[in-house]
Amino acid sequence: MKFSIYRFDPDKDAKPYMQHFELEESCIRPGMMLLDALLLLKAQDESLSFRRSCQEGVCGSDGMNINGRNGLACITQLTSLKKPIEIRPLPGMPVIRDLVVDLEQFYRQYRTAKPFVINEEPCPEVERLQSPEQREQLDGLYECILCACCSTACPSFWWNPDKFLGPAALLQSWRFLADSRDQATEERLSDLEGPFRLFRCHTIMNCVEVCPKGLNPTRAIGRIKELMVKRGL
Amino acid sequence: MSRAAQGLRAWLLQRFSAVYLALYLLIMPLLMLLRGLPDYAAWRGWFGQALPGVASAIFVIAVGLHAWVGIRDVLIDYVHAVWLRLLLLAGCALVLLASVLWVLRALMLAAFATVG
Amino acid sequence: MDRPEQAPKFLNLLQISLPPGGLASIAHRISGVLMFVALPGAAWLFALSLQNAAGYRAALGYLQSAPVRWLTLLLVWSLAHHLLAGLRHLLLDLQIGIGRERARASAWAVNLGALALSALYLVGRW
Numbered sequence: 201m202k203f204s205i206y207r208f209d210p211d212k213d214a215k216p217y218m219q220h221f222e223l224e225e226s227c228i229r230p231g232m233m234l235l236d237a238l239l240l241l242k243a244q245d246e247s248l249s250f251r252r253s254c255q256e257g258v259c260g261s262d263g264m265n266i267n268g269r270n271g272l273a274c275i276t277q278l279t280s281l282k283k284p285i286e287i288r289p290l291p292g293m294p295v296i297r298d299l300v301v302d303l304e305q306f307y308r309q310y311r312t313a314k315p316f317v318i319n320e321e322p323c324p325e326v327e328r329l330q331s332p333e334q335r336e337q338l339d340g341l342y343e344c345i346l347c348a349c350c351s352t353a354c355p356s357f358w359w360n361p362d363k364f365l366g367p368a369a370l371l372q373s374w375r376f377l378a379d380s381r382d383q384a385t386e387e388r389l390s391d392l393e394g395p396f397r398l399f400r401c402h403t404i405m406n407c408v409e410v411c412p413k414g415l416n417p418t419r420a421i422g423r424i425k426e427l428m429v430k431r432g433l
Numbered sequence: 434m435s436r437a438a439q440g441l442r443a444w445l446l447q448r449f450s451a452v453y454l455a456l457y458l459l460i461m462p463l464l465m466l467l468r469g470l471p472d473y474a475a476w477r478g479w480f481g482q483a484l485p486g487v488a489s490a491i492f493v494i495a496v497g498l499h500a501w502v503g504i505r506d507v508l509i510d511y512v513h514a515v516w517l518r519l520l521l522l523a524g525c526a527l528v529l530l531a532s533v534l535w536v537l538r539a540l541m542l543a544a545f546a547t548v549g
Numbered sequence: 550m551d552r553p554e555q556a557p558k559f560l561n562l563l564q565i566s567l568p569p570g571g572l573a574s575i576a577h578r579i580s581g582v583l584m585f586v587a588l589p590g591a592a593w594l595f596a597l598s599l600q601n602a603a604g605y606r607a608a609l610g611y612l613q614s615a616p617v618r619w620l621t622l623l624l625v626w627s628l629a630h631h632l633l634a635g636l637r638h639l640l641l642d643l644q645i646g647i648g649r650e651r652a653r654a655s656a657w658a659v660n661l662g663a664l665a666l667s668a669l670y671l672v673g674r675w
Binding site for chain 1: 648
């Protein structure tokens with residue numbers, strides 16, 4: 201099985217290049233994931249660098265561009281991929297080394313969305329209670345593992361990663377706007393005004409295409425716009 | 434250029450103008466086809482009438498506003514140098530304004546002047 | 550380690566997949582820009598056609614001339630795609646068809662529909 205993998209070592213290489221790898225067919229076990237293959241390839245070439253941790257699609261570490269499409273290597277079946285398999289880092293982010301990218305801009309936009317409940321009332325004896333219906337509002341939002349597959353697939357994020365929040369941060373923004381325990385609705389919505397923060401979203405929907413958890417940032421962003429219109433901001 | 438084109442307002446303007454444009458483009462050509470406009474006199478007569486004339490004037494203004502928000506979005510996405518972007522925005526605004534006024538003038542003349 | 554500003558980025562658009570929604574979107578933008586560029590010319594042509602009988606004939610003459618015919622075909626596609634993609638956008642704004650599968654399907658419909666309308670126009674004009 202043939203692979204073509206993006207390589208770049210800042211200490212050695214002037215430019216990135218694609219390196220060809222091969223795995224013997226005998227090494228391929230049924231149900232094998234791309235991450236398993238990458239680990240075998242790393243045994244061939246120790247210098248091959250990529251992030252990984254849980255190996256089961258919940259930590260979000262191994263996001264990468266696989267045959268042109270962003271995804272998590274640990275839950276991408278080898279059999280689902282056209283060969284030779286082309287692996288590149290997540291698009292638009294500075295490459296630290298090989299498949300490892302600098303996600304600082306991504307995290308900065310996430311923090312800008314104030315991803316925590318803002319509630320000035322004194323803490324109750326038990327939790328701040330929610331009805332099952334209220335809790336349901338968070339489904340499809342809380343499951344985000346911040347793998348960055350969506351934002352790095354978004355053209356608007358490519359062109360303005362410092363000003364446009366991107367699908368992941370905006371999804372989290374809605375997650376807290378929709379949370380009955382949060383009281384900072386006005387503040388959150390004002391924060392999103394202007395041509396950049398939210399309104400660089402042109403409903404391209406690349407984010408929905410690639411989310412490995414099946415989440416829908418476009419829907420969340422639509423809900424934010426709806427709320428903005430209702431509030432007449 | 435226009436501060437009133439911030440975020441939500443620009444987005445709403447684009448959507449509302451889009452609805453009008455879509456309705457006009459679906460209904461007006463149909464009406465014109467049904468009426469049949471075989472020559473200049475009929476063509477001018479059509480736009481000289483109050484309803485088609487006003488609807489078309491609104492259409493042209495809506496095109497101007499809709500195109501403005503659209504082009505502004507394109508420039509904001511791709512042109513990061515603020516002064517260059519400002520210059521291009523002003524240029525596009527001028528082109529749109531001139532085009533819209535050009536058509537409005539023609540529509541008004543069709544309504545007021547006698548057929549040649 | 551290199552400072553991030555000097556680090557390379559992977560952004561070769563030819564190597565990044567373009568889903569049907571993405572195609573619909575970029576074509577929506579391109580068609581919009583094309584129509585914007587054509588707007589002054591179209592405005593002038595329209596005004597010419599309303600001016601007098603000679604102007605009307607001249608305008609029709611321009612529309613039927615060889616180079617302009619291809620332009621009008623391009624603009625017909627532009628209008629068709631922009632309109633269909635625009636309607637899709639309005640529906641998505643209302644949260645209609647916003648799920649992944651539905652959005653893909655509607656994108657396909659828009660992309661093909663615009664081409665179909667252009668083909669219809671081409672055939673009709675012949």
